[in-house]
Amino acid sequence: MNRRSFIKTGTAGALASAFLANQNPAQAQEHEHSDVTGHGGNMTMGEVDHARNGFDPHEILTDFDYGEVSKDASGRTVREYEFIVENKEIEIAPGLFYPAWTYNGRVPGPTIRATEGDLLRVRLVNSTDHLHTIHWHSIHPAAMDGIPGAGEVGPGEEFTYEIDAKPFGTHLYHCHSVPLKMHIQRGLYGALIIDPKEGRPDANEMVVVMNSFDTDFDGENEIYAVNTVAFAYAVRPIKINAGELQRMHVVNITEHDPVNSLHIHGNFFNLYRTGTSLVPHEFTDTISMGQAERHMIEFTYDTPGNFMFHAHQTEFVELGWMSFFEVE
Numbered sequence: 001m002n003r004r005s006f007i008k009t010g011t012a013g014a015l016a017s018a019f020l021a022n023q024n025p026a027q028a029q030e031h032e033h034s035d036v037t038g039h040g041g042n043m044t045m046g047e048v049d050h051a052r053n054g055f056d057p058h059e060i061l062t063d064f065d066y067g068e069v070s071k072d073a074s075g076r077t078v079r080e081y082e083f084i085v086e087n088k089e090i091e092i093a094p095g096l097f098y099p100a101w102t103y104n105g106r107v108p109g110p111t112i113r114a115t116e117g118d119l120l121r122v123r124l125v126n127s128t129d130h131l132h133t134i135h136w137h138s139i140h141p142a143a144m145d146g147i148p149g150a151g152e153v154g155p156g157e158e159f160t161y162e163i164d165a166k167p168f169g170t171h172l173y174h175c176h177s178v179p180l181k182m183h184i185q186r187g188l189y190g191a192l193i194i195d196p197k198e199g200r201p202d203a204n205e206m207v208v209v210m211n212s213f214d215t216d217f218d219g220e221n222e223i224y225a226v227n228t229v230a231f232a233y234a235v236r237p238i239k240i241n242a243g244e245l246q247r248m249h250v251v252n253i254t255e256h257d258p259v260n261s262l263h264i265h266g267n268f269f270n271l272y273r274t275g276t277s278l279v280p281h282e283f284t285d286t287i288s289m290g291q292a293e294r295h296m297i298e299f300t301y302d303t304p305g306n307f308m309f310h311a312h313q314t315e316f317v318e319l320g321w322m323s324f325f326e327v328e
């Protein structure tokens with residue numbers, strides 16, 4: 001049984017029918033007979049209980065964690081964090097639960113935010129019965145790499161990573177214990193945003209982590225999303241203001257598929273690859289990304305209205321990775 005028939009026949013019974021259904025019965029009928037459904041009618045029914053999850057994709061968008069801030073003897077800014085790995089069942093679509101492994105009870109984990117040159121001190125506490133790490137996509141010493149033999153933490157143990165915040169850009173961290181695929185797909189990842197010392201122009205900033213969930217552990221995903229919950233920003237669009245610069249940090253940690261993508265409607269964006277430049281590399285409306293690729297994009301909507309943004313892989317769209325901006 002492939003993923004499409006999983007959805008169509010509702011093999012998971014109540015689950016499938018609860019999480020993916022067409023709002024319009026006529027459209028649903030049409031969908032049964034066509035694999036070329038556009039990205040319009042497909043949506044979840046019901047609502048995910050974000051309070052029970054303990055996190056809300058709308059809050060994750062702008063929840064930048066600057067840590068506990070102090071200065072060392074040299075006057076350097078030190079940012080300290082505590083990450084606790086815990087197993088937690090999370091609702092990723094209405095009525096569909098996934099046995100996640102989490103940093104601090106959320107997927108994605110906290111968005112660490114620092115300025116180039118700061119010292120990051122991150123204490124990892126492992127409350128589970130598997131080995132875990134935090135592997136950083138940054139420039140750091142081998143001993144801080146967060147791989148087996150360098151910063152891997154056993155059950156009930158802890159380790160403190162100390163890394164320089166460099167280079168500036170939109171980055172990623174994730175668990176690097178083996179089997180790597182399992183530790184990533186379970187939810188142990190998050191964004192690491194390092195601002196350039198000279199700063200950037202004022203903007204409304206957001207972070208979206210493209211992720212996916214293989215709910216039956218057969219090596220294929222049943223759900224795609226940004227910030228975990230299928231259709232979260234379609235059910236409740238992201239409200240932004242016309243004329244205001246939007247800066248979005250986009251991180252791809254999709255497991256099992258080689259490529260994910262992002263397309264915005266009615267507009268183009270400036271693309272800063274890996275966020276490591278002060279000037280844009282490209283002006284486009286679509287970007288494809290392999291796993292661990294991440295970029296910073298900037299755009300401004302001039303007119304009010306609802307504008308979609310989504311993966312440009314129809315299957316991902318149908319399975320949850322579809323969103324809206326509501327421009328006011």
Ligand SMILES: [Cu+2]
Nearest residue numbers: 132175177183
């Ligand atoms: Cu792990």
